[in-house]
Amino acid sequence: MTTARVSTEPAGVLPRSGLHASLSAPLLDTMTFLNEVTLRYPQAISFAPGRPYEGDFDVARVPGLIETYLDHLRARGLSEDRVRTALYQYGETAGQIRDIVAGMLAVDEDMTVDPASVVVTVGCQEAVLLILRALFTGPDDVLLVDSPAYVGITGAASLLDIPVVPVPGTPDGPSLAGLERTVREIEASGRRARCLYVVPDCSNPTGVSMRREDRTALLDTAARLGLLLLEDNPYGVFSRVRRPTLKSLDTERRVVYLGSFAKTAFPGARVGFVVADQLVAGADGRPPGLLADEVAKVKSMVTVNTSSLSQAAVAGLLLQNGGGLRSANEASARHYQATMRCLRETLAAELPPGSSETAGVRWNDPDGGFFLTLDVPFEADEAALDVSAEKYGVIWTPMRHFHLDDAGDRQIRLSCSYLTTDHAVEGATRLARFVKDRSTTLGPV
Known part of the structure; x- marks a missing residue:
């Protein structure tokens, strides 16, 4: 009883x-x-x-941004019925402006990205939550963070019961010796260090930026340790020194790239994105798919899709500025x-x-x-x-x-x-x- x-x-x-x-x-x-x-x-x-x-900020510009995007759809041959649907209805779970986001990364960051590997999210915070949910399988998977770390990543991990271990930071980014030591300690305890979260450009909260040689060294260290890197880059556009993103240097699909339009467009739109081009083994003998497809599955059960109006405004801003946001x-x-x-x-x-x-x-x-x-x-x-x-x-x-x-x-x-x-x-x-x-x-x- x-x-x-x-x-x-x-x-x-x-x-x-x-x-x-x-x-x-x-x-x-x-x-x-x-x-x-x-x-x-x-x-x-x-x-x-x-x-x-x-x-x-200019409130009067917002309707024009949306109209620019709608004109873009018309120029692609969409009928007025389909343009109306694109603005008013639920859209694709992974986002309806993925090709425009991929184009922005090519213009602004010299990154060649397949639009299929992009998932457009409700701010970068949702991107963080989705990628953590997709990558972490249980309590033995550990998230590493360059310390001190943005509270959005550690808070999301806490909500998902993901253990977080700090890696000591230096004036030039995470300590590579500290990273290797931390990974070895985690492995010795029978757990797995799954990935490291890092903000290489003008980090929040410290303002630290990584030198190019340190970025290359981090990629090499991550490859040797079997780590994925979660690269968050909301501030790189504002740096006095333009450096390559980790993702643009990545030749092994080692980096999952997190982006946001909160700082470069306007935070009220609540639009972010994740580039997840890692391959995932197919089920039942089917060919491998993209990690982005798995992230989109998670999103379908969290926010269903990202606001079509918000995506239209952000896309219009990109289209008005030659596809990128550095000049804007x-x-x-x-x-x-x-x-x-x-x-x-x-x-x-x-x-x-x-x-x-x-x-x-x-x-x-x-x-x-x-x-x-x-x-x-x-x-x-x-x-x-x-x-x-x-x-x-x-x-x-x-x-x-x-x-x-x-x-x-x-x-x-x-x-x-x-x-x-x-x-x-x-x-x-x-x-x-x-x-x-x-x-x-x-x-x-």
Whole structure:
């Protein structure tokens, strides 16, 4: 006889133990924190959100983008009935603009991609979720992340019960010695290191970019260790230095490429994509298929398809700009580089090295993107953030949100993408005053 479990919670209240364990992890609060912290202190200058600059957004352009795509369909010979269906109805699960996305990668990244290997997703976050679900078979499969890592990858892994192990990062990307050591340790424990997630260009959260020779070395190391690489590239267009993507250097189908139009077009469209050209053995003697086909199966049970309206707007933007987005983002890239330069120059003026007030204070020099890492000689936690926002009028992100261990407690992530240059200067001035006061008050620990 089975005894029914009796809840001790009041009627209508679900016990937390009855929900997935990941929902109680602080990690899953991080994305909400990053989205909402600025709203909590509306008068403060915020270096927290990794949002694109809104100064170039033009609402009046959006209908024209959609019309450009519809004209493209008409030019291909589609009847008005089929054009209407393409815009109003459910579309292909894998996306109806895959050929246009593949064309963009050829124009912008010198990548030759079969459109059949592309799956268009609801933002890059869905691409992350889908590829993880497709690749990981059970608790013995381990995801490696270049640490510190974007919370979107670690959070998605947590939801799917995928164990995550950090690989130590360096100023030039993941440590290859650390990667090899970590893989060997995982194998010795009877598990399998399945893939490594990495952002080679202007990484979130550190701003670090990998040199070309380090990219080649990473590909060689991954091949030797039998690893797949998940390359996420939302910021490469904004770098001062154009480097080849891992995927463009990949000759062994070792790299799964994750892309997004959130930064290069507009985040409200919620369009991303994944290039998964790896071959998957066919069932019942059939020839091999593409990993993209398997990813599309997962998508069919998650979001069914990506909004046709959103795909039309993104495709129209690409078509209006010769098939790519590098030229369309030249002004944005200059803006981000200018705000980053203002931030660094103001920090250098206000926090000069050699001063007793600035001992232990340093920052890196990203060559583009949205983010910069600042080291401080005190605990950069939520309590310090509240003081910074309330008393000094400046907001930042504790770097501890991006670590899976206790590292990052004395680091700050600064994003200058959302600000004007004037706000970047004023915000950096306020931040420097907070850092000096906090350092003097608390002293080294």
